[in-house]
Amino acid sequence: MPPTNAPELTRAVDPAALDRFADDLAALCAPATARVLVAVSGGPDSLALLLLTHALLGERCVAATVDHGLRPEAADEAAWVADLCGARAIDHAVLRGTLPDRAGNTGNLSARARALRYELLHAHADTVGATHIATAHHADDQVETLIMRLNRGAGVGGLAGVRARSGRVIRPLLGWRRAELGAIVAAAGIVAVDDPSNVSDRFDRARLRKHLAAIDWIDPARVAASASALADAEEAIGWMVRQLGTDRVAAEDDSLLLDPNDLPFELVRRLVEHCVRQIDPAAEIRGSALVRMVNALESGDTAMLGDVLATPIAAKRWRFGKAPPRRLL
Structure with missing residues (x-):
């Protein structure tokens, strides 16, 4: 159930915290003109983001709560956030939709809920004229994300962690600790919503969070700095791949020809991915x-991925085209 206390609306955000947040927000958008949609679940992290953003932007701060329909308490929690926003004259909406089917990259429940959440937030941002969507990911989230992705064998892109900016989605709290955000909410006289999924052993992140709580030698701020450096590296590699895509990939009829000669494996891998996606966007x-596809091609063998057939041709060039229809037995 959501908390029943009435927040003390007269308490202002600490000026030092607000100055710090202003610098963080300015690194991601133009605060003087931005209209920011804050995603608010009712938990302490998102409430702190709401308090800081509203204190800085006033009526150019709007809010939305996504009710995924996964827990019976969610509707009451969304209504509680709506009441809190109404008391502070913050424009707020409750967003609902249907979870995407279990397919492709939205196979597990958390991924499907995340896909729905961002779909609804982007649509609402269009409706209210928001220039940016702000989420409350913070330094502790970054540590959890990085460790989970390390455990899954992620490459540079995955280890870049949560990005500070992705399109119009911004995350100005990546340099803040969970405890700092909780203190802002407590100082405002608000008791945040307690989402049971944050402590349920059903979820990988919740189990990891419990283990990390017992470790005092990890510095989340430094881990976040490493993730930021990896994000910079990922951006540089992406830029290089785009340049190479112009020089090394050529169209021929309905196929693409790739020249991978003398390129490092990672660049070859990404250029192959580029070709596959061009031929079969749904792959x-x-x-x-x-x-496996790159290794096969480098060994002189053909390979398939999705509906794409890749074939080595003369002078170490690789051709990518639509695979012939599979014969039904």
């Missing part, structure tokens, strides 16, 4: 399958 590309 579900997993890292291991992509590596």
Whole structure:
């Protein structure tokens, strides 16, 4: 159930915290003109983001709560956030929709809920004229994300963690600790919503969070700095691949020809992915399958991924085209 206390609306956000947040927000958008949609679940992290953003932007701060329909308490929690926003004259909406089917990259429940959440937030941002969507990911989230992805064998892109900016989605709290955000909410006289999924052993992240709580030698701020450096590296590699895509990939009829000569494996891998996606935009590309395709091509063998057939041709050039229809037995 959501908390029943009435927040003390006269308490202002600490000026030092607000100055710090202003610098963080300015690194991601233009606060003087931005209209920011804050995603608010009712938990302490998102409530702190709401308090900081509203204190800085006033009526150019709007809010939305996504009710995924996964827990019976969610509707009451969304209504509680709506009441809190109404008391502070913050424009707020409750967003609902249907979870996407179990397919492709939205196979597990958390991924499907995340896909729905961002779909609804982007649509609402269009409706209210928001220039940016702000979420409350913070330094502790970054540590959890990085460790989970390390455990799954992620590459540079995955280890870049949560990005500070992705399109119009911004995350200005990546340098803040969970405890700092909780203190802002407590100082405002608000008791945040307690989401049971945050402590349920059903979820990988919740189990990891419990283990991390017992470790005092990890510095989340430094881990977040490493993730930021990896994000910079990922951006640089992406830029290089786009340049190479112009020089090394050529169209021929309905096919693409790739020249991978003398390129490092990672660049070849990404150029192959680029070619596959151009031929079959719906292809579900997993890292291991992509590596197998590159290895096969480098060995002089043909390979398939999705509906794409890749074939080595003369002078170490690789051709990518639509695979012939599979024969039914």
